[in-house]
Amino acid sequence: MTSSKSNSPTIRDVARKAGVSVATISRFLNNPSLVSADTAETVRSAMNALNYVPLVVARNLATHKTNALGLMLTEIQGDFFTPMLKGIESVASAENYDLLISTSRKTGSRIAPPLGKHNTDGIMVFLDSLSVEELKKLHESDLPIVLIHQTPPDSLSIPCVTIENKSASQRLVTHLIEVHHRRHIGFLRGPENNEDSYWREMGYQQALNNHHIPLSEGLIGIGCYDRSTARKSTTLMIEAHPEMDAIFCGDDESAIGVLIALRDAGKKVPEDISVVGFDDELLTPYLTPPLTTVRAPTEEVGKTAASKLIQLIRTGATDLLTLLPTQLVIRRSCGCTEAPVSLI
Amino acid sequence: MTSSKSNSPTIRDVARKAGVSVATISRFLNNPSLVSADTAETVRSAMNALNYVPLVVARNLATHKTNALGLMLTEIQGDFFTPMLKGIESVASAENYDLLISTSRKTGSRIAPPLGKHNTDGIMVFLDSLSVEELKKLHESDLPIVLIHQTPPDSLSIPCVTIENKSASQRLVTHLIEVHHRRHIGFLRGPENNEDSYWREMGYQQALNNHHIPLSEGLIGIGCYDRSTARKSTTLMIEAHPEMDAIFCGDDESAIGVLIALRDAGKKVPEDISVVGFDDELLTPYLTPPLTTVRAPTEEVGKTAASKLIQLIRTGATDLLTLLPTQLVIRRSCGCTEAPVSLI
């Protein structure tokens, strides 16, 4: 016989059964050291007998916490998503936070935004899933926020965790120059305003500069992190610049389009032209030839973002910028001839 | 100046500002038709002026709902995960449910289970992320549950959504027999007790039976939905059964291991031996040769599971079993010689 209408026992039922006050039950739940050993034992068995589970929403209302972390993204897709979420979930659950996921597509005209102070203790914002205005508004509401793969807009100082793009790109392009003696190296940009792409381009420029190779606008192609744009851009570039002997793709998806365009144009990779990418997507070892690229530590990004957010929630502060290291993955599309790698 | 300590305005603040009672605000929020047009307008502008957002936990406590759907899984990984989650998220958010994700790894000794009545209106359980006992307990607590890719244990009648495995497998094996004239067809099982694998094997048997090909235990190999187990199994099988001229892999991951084992053994695919898989993972078109397989409608599974769960929550009932259709994807590893498919 419980006192509530629903079949779940409440803290009151446990208190009655244990012969103590609800305050004591609450203390036992939140800070067992506050109750005597005897009482603790009584409470424990009463809880077991009733199969009691505290109702989190009641606790949340009383404490003004939600114990939930939010993750905001534009779309659930792509190779990065699974490892990133895996990283986030692992630290969230280790720290006893629920994880709330939301996609920013349809922020239509609902009264409450999908994620905010009302249902979350803090949120992670992936790429530009939120407009600057929305971000500003949330930030001004004092909601703890951590940005992922995107630095904050001008005036806002919001912590950000992302990856090291420039130096890896520079090393990769340097590899093309020094090891494979490429001099006419193209670059395929990512979408407009994409920061990863920006820094990858900076690394590319730096490598060329260091080797006194002049930049050529004609060797910079438009990309969108997608295959078909890359394919078209590549076709145009090789027509205009037949001397091009390497292409650094802003990402692996583009690299796939590039490989196809080159095949169609009768160019051999890597004999005639080197192709390298960025991201190390799962399928890159299976491409023909296997793609030389840069591995981004995406799961680590997820973990770090969640950790920083929790730190921000708990202490009110955390590092403003965390740059996670990336790593060259040399396969064959650059011109190297490794022993065949086992894919298992 | 708000009445609460936190900086967020409460329903009380809005009521004061609008010069009405909190009940009216609440009504406006939940069922605007209950308030007069005039009042509605006043309330609306008061809400806007204060930038009011209802605190969901308070509402949840009052209504005894959480407005959240839970998703329970063993691990965040694999090709299926992203599309499944995408499907789930799309219907959850369309129906205004929050989505809570939890991994069952560390159900250690915490007081509350990660997902349950206390934080969720209902949950989806993927594969065997919950023990039969846990499932039973949750089900007895009257929590709405939908199983994904797994039928309920004996006594429990819990709705389930999964895919059609048997007939697709049968068609695929029939294709090997009728089109490519294979007679010594091996099968690589998935993990013990995996239902998908069980039905795939049934389809395999059925196809053989229909063509009066005797089953041979020696042609059934052990797999675990992973590459290296499949590789080892295959090596053993072809040694013992050099006459084997086709292998139906319980899944695509295994198919990768099989292809490697066959390459190492000097067998040509598909000339000497056909290889087909199941799942249609993203990288299968890039394998050598491109893999013939079966496409599972994973995003659809996610959508359907979420829809059924919501229906169950709202009406108290839904279909006990939903079987989503699958589709053959013929590429080259079976022996077919299609025109090369553009990968864009």
Add this chain to the structure above:
DNA sequence: CTGAAAGCGCTTACAG
């Protein structure tokens, strides 16, 4: 159509 009031199940000063 609207308001006053009780209640949802917790937590947490405040006393003792």
Add this chain to the structure above:
DNA sequence: CTGAAAGCGCTTACAG
């Protein structure tokens, strides 16, 4: 170490 009581911000019969 423990209890009584107020409060968290909503919703919802109950009256009117």
